[in-house]
Amino acid sequence: MTPRDDLKTSIELKTLGHRIRHYRLQQGFTLDELGAAVGVAGSQLSLIENGKREPKLSLLQAIAAATHTSVTDLISGEPPNRRAALELELERAQSSSVFRSLGIPPVKVTKTLPDETLESILGLHRELQRRESEAIATPEEARRANTELRLRMREHNNYLPDIEELAEKQLRAAGHSSGALTHRTVSIMAEQLGFSLIYVNDLPSSTRSITDLENGRIYLPPASIPGGHGLRSMALQAMAHRLLGHRPPTSYADFLQQRLEINYYAACCLVPQTNAVAFLQQAKKDRNLAVEDFRDAFGVTHEAAAMRMTNLMTVHLGMPLHFLRVGENGQVERVYENDGLPLPEDVTGAVEGQIVCRKFAARDAFDQQNRTTEHYQYTDTPVGTFWCSTQTGSRDTGAFSITVGVPFDDAKWWRGRETHNRGVSTCPDESCCRRAPAEQFARWKGKAWPSARVHTHMFSPLPRGTFPGVDDSEVFEFLDRHA
Structure with missing residues (x-):
């Protein structure tokens, strides 16, 4: 007992x-x-x-x-x-x-x-x-929880079959068979769960959506990412909590797991497995795999299409790959890899926040004159050569790049394989891109005093609460206003 x-x-x-x-x-x-x-x-x-x-x-x-x-x-x-x-x-x-x-x-x-x-x-x-x-997680606890989740997903090739099947079942019930998922279909999916979608201008700043379980309402902002992908995704994520039987998270790790699952469900609905796999298999047969084509076929963002490839390509096409979202200062913001790409890690094994090699296309793409097209590159590393495709974008907090790449032998299936762009990365060797050449170092040693830009988020505590970062009092006031 x-x-x-x-x-x-x-x-x-x-x-x-x-x-x-x-x-x-x-x-x-x-x-x-x-x-x-x-x-x-x-x-x-x-x-x-x-x-x-x-x-x-x-x-x-x-x-x-x-x-x-x-x-x-x-x-x-x-x-x-x-x-x-x-x-x-x-x-x-x-x-x-x-x-x-x-x-x-x-x-x-x-x-x-x-x-x-x-x-x-x-x-x-x-x-x-x-x-x-x-109780809030310490930064180290949060990073460890995030790393454990990433490694666990890598063991499963970033693939969750139960959620894939659930999404396709809900789509069929709503009458969706092909093409981009419409707002109307998302509304029908909500109605079948007993919810109505309501768009409001006064959502609390700490929330992306609020679900009123008592009155069967999902509150969403009136506008989001151009094209509506953001609104559809937020509505689907809110529904996913109910469909997946989530309870209030009891730890930061539990919160991260739930967030991953609702994001996964939304991606499965926006880019359904059956149609997506058929599209990718045909593109591979034509030796014309491309993130931008996959993105346009389902009407989602470049990042969503790239991440969805990580869910499907290893299991259904037998192809390992990597995904990177990197900020303009070189920091990793989001990552997945099961192809062995060498990535920087801290002592906890966390990759997020680490600075990627300057020789990677994820950083080299920022220096390209035409950022609106995909940038292709082969990169030689200590563990082998990788081919990748990188697209840059911008937001309020600065530019970022989205990269999808594969080992050299799989480049033959992708558009852009003919590129002559090539980089050589010897990281984690400090002399690769982190240490100045000896002559330059000798010339300027002791003769410069840079003023460091301190990022205020370094001193910000991790969000606390049952739903980390959410101000309960604002949420309850909001619900009272709209009840």
Whole structure:
């Protein structure tokens, strides 16, 4: 029996004991008087009432008859009165791992302990539990959780078959068979789950959408990424929480897992597996695989198309690959690889936030004059040669690049394989791109004093709360306004 099972049994016995005591006192019996009526010593009855001994069914039947009640009433799981409820709640609280980890001795409950004191102690326990459930992850914990999730997905080739099947089932039910997923179809999918989509201008800044479970509404912003991909995706993500049976996350790792799953579901709906695999297989047959064609065929963003390729190409085309979203300063913002591409890592194994080699196309593309077209490049690395296609874009926080690449032997299936662009990366060797040439270093050593630009996010705490980063008070005020 597990500790949790032991606790459950203990609480059940204590609840039973409280109910027996309640009905005994209701009839005006002392312990000895009831004991005599049912044929046991008063001391034995006291052990039962204190939850320290489990009575036989025959004894329960005798107690029920003597107290003019039923066995069903005695074994009910509900505390018989307010005092019993307080004592049982305190029993649970003092048995929790959170309380035990403090090393504080539990409070012994006696008859003379006032209800007000119990209420006060329980108030402290409730706040302790609340703070524990909202505890923020340290940066290291968050990075480790993210790394573990990335590695776990790599083991599965970034493919979740159950969610793929669920998405196709929902699409069929909504009547979608081919082409870009329309807003109307997304609305039908929501209606089939009992939700209506409502577009508002006053969503709290800490949220992308809000689902009103009581009234069956999904609130979304009135506009998003050009083309509407963002709005469709946000609506699908909100629905996914219900379809996937998510509960409020209990840890940062749980939050990240749920976020991955809802993003995956939305991608499966926007780029359905059956049609997407058929498209990719034909493109491979034609030796004309290209992210931009895949993107345009399903009406999604370049990044969404690139990420969807990582879900499908290894499992269905037998092709390992890598995906990178890199900021203009060279920092990795999002990553996936199962083809062995050497990437920088910190001591926790995390890649996000690390600076990629200057020789990678993901950074070289920023220097190209024509950024609107895909930039192709072969890159020689210490573990082999990789071919990749990179597209750049911009946003409020600066430029970024999206890269999809494969090992050299698979380049033959892709458009752009004829490129003569070639880079040579010897990273993690410092002399590759992180250390200045010896002559340059000698010339300027001790003669320069740069003023570093400190990124304010370095000092920002990780978001806290059941749903990290969400301001609950703003959400509840919003729901009151629209209820």
